[in-house]
Amino acid sequence: MTDDGQKPADILGQARRAFSPSAADQARVRRAIDGSLAGSMADSAPPPARRASGWGARLLAAGAIAAVSGGIGYWAGHRAALREISPVVVVAPSVPSVAPSRPVAPTAPLVAAPPVAAPATPPHHHAGHSARHEVESLAPVAGESFTVEVRALRNAERALRDGNPGLALAFLSDLDRQVPHGELTEERDAVATLARCARGDHPLGVDLGGEFIERYPASVYRARVQQACAATDPPASGDSP
Amino acid sequence: MKSVPLNHDGPQKSSSAHPQGAPSFDDIYTHYFPFVWRCLRGLGVPRGALDDAAQDVFLVVHRQLAGFRGESSPETWLYGIARHVASNQQRWARRKQAPLEPLVSEPAHPDPGPHERVADAEAAAFVEAFVAGLDDKRRDIFILAVLEEMTIPEVAAALSIPVNTAYTRLRAVRAEFERAIGRHRP
Numbered sequence: 001m002t003d004d005g006q007k008p009a010d011i012l013g014q015a016r017r018a019f020s021p022s023a024a025d026q027a028r029v030r031r032a033i034d035g036s037l038a039g040s041m042a043d044s045a046p047p048p049a050r051r052a053s054g055w056g057a058r059l060l061a062a063g064a065i066a067a068v069s070g071g072i073g074y075w076a077g078h079r080a081a082l083r084e085i086s087p088v089v090v091v092a093p094s095v096p097s098v099a100p101s102r103p104v105a106p107t108a109p110l111v112a113a114p115p116v117a118a119p120a121t122p123p124h125h126h127a128g129h130s131a132r133h134e135v136e137s138l139a140p141v142a143g144e145s146f147t148v149e150v151r152a153l154r155n156a157e158r159a160l161r162d163g164n165p166g167l168a169l170a171f172l173s174d175l176d177r178q179v180p181h182g183e184l185t186e187e188r189d190a191v192a193t194l195a196r197c198a199r200g201d202h203p204l205g206v207d208l209g210g211e212f213i214e215r216y217p218a219s220v221y222r223a224r225v226q227q228a229c230a231a232t233d234p235p236a237s238g239d240s241p
Numbered sequence: 242m243k244s245v246p247l248n249h250d251g252p253q254k255s256s257s258a259h260p261q262g263a264p265s266f267d268d269i270y271t272h273y274f275p276f277v278w279r280c281l282r283g284l285g286v287p288r289g290a291l292d293d294a295a296q297d298v299f300l301v302v303h304r305q306l307a308g309f310r311g312e313s314s315p316e317t318w319l320y321g322i323a324r325h326v327a328s329n330q331q332r333w334a335r336r337k338q339a340p341l342e343p344l345v346s347e348p349a350h351p352d353p354g355p356h357e358r359v360a361d362a363e364a365a366a367f368v369e370a371f372v373a374g375l376d377d378k379r380r381d382i383f384i385l386a387v388l389e390e391m392t393i394p395e396v397a398a399a400l401s402i403p404v405n406t407a408y409t410r411l412r413a414v415r416a417e418f419e420r421a422i423g424r425h426r427p
């Protein structure tokens with residue numbers, strides 16, 4: 001290197017070339033960043049400040065009542081929904097190290113990014129590096145219900161993105177059991193509608209997409225629902241399974 | 242490195258909201274990724290950890306972009322973040338077993354021939370070894386002023402030091418670099 005009398009400028013130029021990233025490096029890191037951002041938006045959603053302990057206590061009470069009284073019948077239905085997708089924790093078999101590819105999604109995310117409290121140090125484990133679906137098995141304690149909702153909706157949307165609407169519906173069922181009266185009702189409804197349409201549900205005389213739009217005429221998910229349900233919502237097209 | 246004018250008027254491609262007139266995340270990423278990558282290399286981040294480190298830098302950028310007012314140059318801001326991330330990465334790496342370096346690094350640019358590639362890699366190894374032997378103050382000056390060719394006023398602003406101090410350190414580190422080259426010659 002330096003045995004032929006090279007000047008410092010030459011060495012620096014060579015080092016600069018060697019230090020520079022390739023276009024593939026730039027694209028790869030970008031995909032990882034997009035994946036991390038998509039995951040962390042849902043992960044780091046803080047509970048709204050107005051959610052006080054009284055609200056959490058009401059949720060706990062509602063959860064307890066649902067579990068003890070009406071929960072039995074509900075649980076049976078829930079198990080039926082889960083039957084096709086056991087085990088509950090699913091690791092996608094061939095998910096790329098980063099997900100999704102840029103742009104994250106051409107459509108509006110189902111879980112809007114709340115103001116995110118930045119951690120003091122950058123994370124070492126990026127959500128985008130893993131496509132693991134998590135299911136909360138314990139009832140949320142007071143103040144955590146919003147986080148549980150966000151996480152479940154994120155999991156459901158990932159399942160949808162992975163082409164598994166049944167799993168998405170199971171996540172929603174689980175969420176209904178854990179947080180029966182949550183805040184994100186429109187989002188829940190949107191994911192449920194998208195999942196049912198993706199699964200090909202066409203209940204007799206029911207226009208899934210149309211009903212969603214009727215309930216939420218100004219919804220930001222309107223276009224997405226319309227698109228997803230266009231193929232499965234012909235009038236009186238058949239029976240629901 | 243010269244500052245690249247950022248697109249302030251174009252359509253907002255990034256998902257991150259930012260105030261009117263501020264650069265978008267896409268702008269920053271597109272124009273300054275190579276700068277950040279080289280700085281991380283210069284700051285001693287091993288090749289195998291560069292992806293994570295660069296990702297960490299730009300995640301911080303994404304979070305803090307709304308607060309970036311353009312009072313300093315983007316390089317200044319990015320270098321501060323990169324230095325912090327590199328420091329964290331090295332602290333973290335010391336606690337863990339060092340990751341295995343790839344035996345053959347993927348060439349950054351496929352265009353040069355084999356001789357050029359070898360020469361580039363040797364030069365890079367030499368510079369890395371030289372930078373590793375510097376203290377923090379001289380290392381910062383070397384990376385920004387020598388390797389990245391930023392102007393001394395920019396470097397001084399980036400490092401929050403007087404311009405004259407930056408010049409003094411630059412002269413010292415250049416002399417040291419030349420001595421190192423001389424020692425390396427047979």
